[in-house]
Structures are given as C-alpha cells and as structure tokens.
Amino acid sequence: MDDTEDLRLVRESRQGSRESFERLLIRYEKAVFNAAYRILHDYEDAKDVTQSVFLKAFENLEYFDPKHRFFSWIYRIALNESINLCKSRTRFEAAEDIGVEEQNTPEKVLSKTELSRVVETALLSLGFEYRVVIVLRHFNDCSYREMSEILEIPEKTVKSRLFTARALLRDILCRRGIL
Amino acid sequence: MRDSRDTYQYLELIHAAIDGEASRDQVAALREYLAHHPEAQSVHAEMVKLTNILNQVEEIEAPGDLRGSILAALPLQCSTVEIGVRSNRWRLRIPLIRYGYALAAGLLLGVVLTGVVFKNLAPVEKSAVYGTMRAVDNASRYAVTERMTLAALGVAGSVELSRSGDNEMVVFDLNGEAVDVEVGFDGTQADILGFSQQPNGIRFFEAKDSSISFRSGGKQRSTVRLTSRNAQLPLSLRFYVGGKLVHQGTLGAAAPTGSAK
Numbered sequence A: 001m002d003d004t005e006d007l008r009l010v011r012e013s014r015q016g017s018r019e020s021f022e023r024l025l026i027r028y029e030k031a032v033f034n035a036a037y038r039i040l041h042d043y044e045d046a047k048d049v050t051q052s053v054f055l056k057a058f059e060n061l062e063y064f065d066p067k068h069r070f071f072s073w074i075y076r077i078a079l080n081e082s083i084n085l086c087k088s089r090t091r092f093e094a095a096e097d098i099g100v101e102e103q104n105t106p107e108k109v110l111s112k113t114e115l116s117r118v119v120e121t122a123l124l125s126l127g128f129e130y131r132v133v134i135v136l137r138h139f140n141d142c143s144y145r146e147m148s149e150i151l152e153i154p155e156k157t158v159k160s161r162l163f164t165a166r167a168l169l170r171d172i173l174c175r176r177g178i179l
Numbered sequence B: 001m002r003d004s005r006d007t008y009q010y011l012e013l014i015h016a017a018i019d020g021e022a023s024r025d026q027v028a029a030l031r032e033y034l035a036h037h038p039e040a041q042s043v044h045a046e047m048v049k050l051t052n053i054l055n056q057v058e059e060i061e062a063p064g065d066l067r068g069s070i071l072a073a074l075p076l077q078c079s080t081v082e083i084g085v086r087s088n089r090w091r092l093r094i095p096l097i098r099y100g101y102a103l104a105a106g107l108l109l110g111v112v113l114t115g116v117v118f119k120n121l122a123p124v125e126k127s128a129v130y131g132t133m134r135a136v137d138n139a140s141r142y143a144v145t146e147r148m149t150l151a152a153l154g155v156a157g158s159v160e161l162s163r164s165g166d167n168e169m170v171v172f173d174l175n176g177e178a179v180d181v182e183v184g185f186d187g188t189q190a191d192i193l194g195f196s197q198q199p200n201g202i203r204f205f206e207a208k209d210s211s212i213s214f215r216s217g218g219k220q221r222s223t224v225r226l227t228s229r230n231a232q233l234p235l236s237l238r239f240y241v242g243g244k245l246v247h248q249g250t251l252g253a254a255a256p257t258g259s260a261k
Helices: A003-014 A018-040 A043-059 A070-088 A090-095 A112-125 A128-139 A144-151 A155-175 B002-018 B024-036 B038-056 B066-073 B094-099 B102-113
Strands: B129-131 B143-152 B155-164 B167-184 B190-198 B204-207 B211-228 B235-241 B244-251 B257-260
Touching: A003 A018, A003 A070, A018 A043, A018 A070, A018 A128, A018 B066, A043 A070, A043 B066, A070 A128, A070 A144, A112 A128, A112 A155, A112 B038, A128 A144, A128 A155, A128 B038, A144 A155, A155 B002, A155 B038, B002 B024, B002 B038, B024 B038, B066 B244, B143 B235, B143 B244, B155 B235, B155 B244, B190 B204
Parallel strands: none
Antiparallel strands: B129 B190, B143 B155, B155 B167, B167 B211, B167 B235, B190 B211, B204 B211, B235 B244, B244 B257
C-alpha cells in the first residue's frame, strides 16, 4: 500500500472527509478482517473486531502519528482488539489445548479449502504470540521491520518468534500428515 | 561451538531468504552452505514447503455488509474535526465543566446572584437546561409532526418531532442504562437553540456544527430545540449502547423512516 496516499487520506479524514475515511476502509477492510479471522478463527468475531477497529481508528485519528505507517497503526489496533476479545472468551484459553489429531499418515493431498481449514486449526493450536507473527508474515505480507513496528518488539524478537512459530507449525502439520 | 554458531546463523539465513529479507550476497552464501550441509538442506526444504502451504491458504472475503455497517456506525464527525462553530459555547462538554470549569460556573453564578443579566448564560454543573431553552421555550405552541418508537437492545422509548414556525423540537423519552444519542442535520439550514434533560440534569452533551450528541441514562426525557430555515429539515438519529449502534432512523424527511438495527 502507498504510504503517501494513506497519509493524505488520514489528513483529509481528520479534516472531516468521510469519503477519505471510506477510502482507507476500502484499502484495509479485507486485510484487517483476514488478520482478525486468522487470529480468532471465528467469522462473526472477526467481523466485530474489524468494525470496532475502524470505529476506533476514526475516533482516534488525532492520535495517529504520521511518522508511522497507517497500516501498522491499524493492525496494532486490530491486534489489541483481538487480544481483548480473546481474553473475554474462555474458549480461546481452551483453544491452546485443542488437541490436533495426530495422524502419522503419509503426506495428504488436500483441496485448497481443506488445506485452509487444517492450517487454520493448526494456527489455533499455537500460542497467541506465535499465531500473530505467522498471520502478519504469511497472510498480511509484513516485513520484519513492519512486524516489529506493529508488535512494538525488536526485529530480533520478531525473527526468533517467527522461527519458533514455524517450527511449532511444522510439527503440527507433520503430525497431521500435511508436511 | 563455532559449528553451532554457524548452524544458527544459517538457520536465520534460511528464514530470511524465505521471507525475502536476505541480501543477494547472503542468498549466495546460503546456497553455498546448503550445498555442503544436507541437514540444512532438509530444514530449508521443510521451510519452503511450509511457506508454500501457508501461501495456499485461501483469503477470506470480508462480509458484504461489513463496510456499510462500519460507515453507518461512524460518528457524524471525526473527533478531531475543527469546523467553524457558530458559538464556542456549543463545543463545551458537560464533563469538562464538571471538572475544569467549576470555577467559571461559580463566578457566573455569582454574577447572576448580584442581579446582572447576561444573555445566553453558560450552563452550570448538573444543569437541566443548555442554551436558550428555558427562556424561549413554549411547548404548547408546538405541533407534533412525527413520532418514532424505539425498541432495541438496551434502549426503549420514543422520539417525537414537533414544529412551531421556524423552530423544531425533538423530544426523546428514553429508557436505558447509558444510551448515547447522535442527532445529525444540515448545519447550513439549522441552528441549535437549546437542550434540556430531566430528571437528574445533563450527563453529557456536545453540540457541533451539524450534530448534537448527548447521553441519556435511566428513564430520561431529553429535548433538543433547533431553529430551521427549511420546513423539511431531515434529522438523522443514531442510538448507541455500549459503543454499538443499536438503532438508527430519520425524522423530518419527506418520507419518514425509522428502522431498527
């Protein structure tokens, strides 16, 4: 996404242009929804989080620092909203314990939809901090630097979390016969 | 020791290369390393495969109604908007008065007690009237033109629109723990005359160029008075409970609507 265009739209939104905010919404609605869905694994929750993200963004545009990227800021809100929702749902605490069915079968050939479902379930088995880095890197195409900005952690920590997350995910998918 | 450091370094490079974060030189060095380390090759192959699997995961389309519902739930104006308001007093927030302007309110009260008459007195804490409502209002002259009933999650009641000459009065009889109401209108066609709330006085009230926001708590009657240059001044009404839009509708339009959400 073009940062300059984002900043222009933010500036216009601050001046009262709903059209410009709508443009920002169009640019990031799908990405935010997808990130929330991958993290929460619930369609309705992802919808609620996305709505709340954009309302909060609109209400807090004055606090957005143009030195940062708009998408980092909005993803940060999305993560916080997702964390808050996770905390309020006991089932997400239990989600860490969802036993991924162990099948030492040879590599399976799955349809794209089946594969997506398996990966989504596997993701849910990861701890929140590991799930988030996989989502940002692989589904939102964020660089290490961008992830560091969004998560407010050093790049080194981003890398180590990503390594661990991938190792955990690889193990889960191996047990499911996908890898 | 050196071996394990090398292994970690190349493990880091494998991930960096996969993520497109490695330089051309680093990629070349990695290639060289992999050629002589079969165990590293297998780690690399696994990571490439994992990445390919993740890349195949289908992107989810955002729900079709999501954008519309977000736009509908947006406040009428962004909090930072600084549009010229006819009178600064309308920008004042009641909670601010409660804390920061207590002294000013006290002084104004003192002025009133000494018998000096001021026009358009600023409101004092817990005032039930804001603006010129008390002085000008004469409800008996108003004729009811439209009514909307409300039965949404967390709020019930009715809204009545009445008119007297150029003046419009909107009466909200609401029952809900904490209901935030937004009244939007064409600011070029109307001015705000006053706002009142009974019982318990005003909890929160804010007027902008083309909107009024207030909070209603418990069983309360809130009255908004406007003067309009247009006989047909549509008012868009939004009701929020716990920050969520629970009801919206329009009053004063040619074809009145009031849709529950």
